[in-house]
Amino acid sequence: MSGSAIFVACSTLPEGDGDEHAVPEALADLGFKTRWAAWDDTTVDFGAADIVVLRATWDYAERHDEFLSWTESVPSLSNSAEVVRWNTDKSYLAELGDAGVAVVPTTLIAPDDKAPSWPKGEFVLKPAIGAGSRGAGRFTAGDAAAAHLSGLQADGNTVLLQPYQSSVDSDGEIALVYFGGVYSHAFSKAAMLGRELDESGLYVTEKLAPVQPAAGFRALAEDALDATAALLGILRAELLYARVDLVAGPDGRPLLLELELVEPSLGFRQTEPAAAWRFASAVRQQLA
Ligand SMILES: Nc1ncnc2c1ncn2[C@@H]1O[C@H](COP(=O)(O)OP(=O)(O)O)[C@@H](O)[C@H]1O
Ligand SMILES: [Mg+2]
Structure with missing residues (x-):
């Protein structure tokens, strides 16, 4: 071939x-x-x-x-275009939550909704359609949160409201990478909010490190991929690549923060050369 x-x-x-x-x-x-x-x-x-x-x-x-x-x-x-359409709108988190996947608690605020009553403690506001941490901010109840929300809404965004997961500050996010639906490798990503955008202006520079994810994290990532395949009516193997971003919730159990099926960095530099071989193998499988 x-x-x-x-x-x-x-x-x-x-x-x-x-x-x-x-x-x-x-x-x-x-x-x-x-x-x-x-x-x-x-x-x-x-x-x-x-x-x-x-x-x-x-x-x-x-x-x-x-x-x-x-x-x-x-x-x-x-x-595929169908996967991209579904996955570029973070409202999919609510669908995965309804399907029984443990997701970070997420409230969706439509562009013309009024501000909700703010949660106790720290929370995150971010656009449903967004990438590279742009438009995401960390707040407590008050004027800054209200201004950030109304700014995003004025630009036509649906906005996600989530409790801030403080494990991100200590342990970071764990990103699990799959090729053709099969596990390849994982890496950790340090907290992003409050850091500077890259000189390209496209994303906040990520601080990555190799990691061996615990069993509960691997199991949740599998659940998230199975639920996604079922929702989209496809086989997991049809996903050439997937990155499942997990955080430890308040009780230490993993929660899904993001499922990246469009343009995730796959952390090849954080792992062994065989990861690139597995990706190449998955590309070939898509064409077989
Ligand atoms: N609920 C949250 N708790 C803690 N950190 C968060 C939360 N939501 C987002 N973040 C931080 O903001 C970054 C960007 O948010 P994310 O949902 O991954 O969107 P994207 O990567 O598509 O911009 C995350 O990598 C994480 O560091
Ligand atoms: Mg992300």
Whole structure:
């Protein structure tokens, strides 16, 4: 087998942040030629590639409709346009919660809803459609929270309200990475809120480290993927890549903070070279 792959990024960072350096090499070993392209580069024929892999499209949040139309125009997109539509709106957390997955308690506030009564203690307000921690803030009840909420709403956002999970400050988030529905590796991510945006302006720079997730974390990630596949009516194996971001809740048990099926950093630099080989293998499986 041989073929061609396009890895998709954005015009500001047309080859992503460098994390997947080893993946095109791993794909070349299996007979695939890879090139990078920005999703909005109209000179690129995305239909000509055997597989088009979303990797670093970090500017889609402000151009969500345009981005979704583009995903629908690409014949062999991974993950699929349907998955992208569902996963780019964090309202999916409520669906997964209803399906029995342990998610961080999430209240959705529509653009024309009035401010809720604020929870006791610290909480997070963030846009339902957002990436790279942009628009996310940590608050206690008061004017700053009200101003942040109304600012996001004025821009047309549905807003997520969640209790701040303080384990993020001590243990960070645990990101579990899956290729073709199968576990590959994990890494931890230090707390993001209050840190600076990268010079690209697209994301808050992440502080990552390798980690061996505890059994309860691995089990919850499996539950989240099974529930997602059931909700979308697909097989887990159809998900070329998935990153499940978990935090320890107040009682120490894991909770789902985010399920990334669009443009997660996959932490190849935090793990062994075989992770790139597993990704390449999963790409080939999508085409088999
Ligand atoms: N409920 C929360 N408790 C603690 N930290 C949070 C919470 N929600 C978000 N954060 C912090 O904000 C970051 C960005 O939020 P996230 O939901 O992952 O959105 P995205 O990564 O798509 O911007 C997280 O990586 C985490 O550090
Ligand atoms: Mg995140």
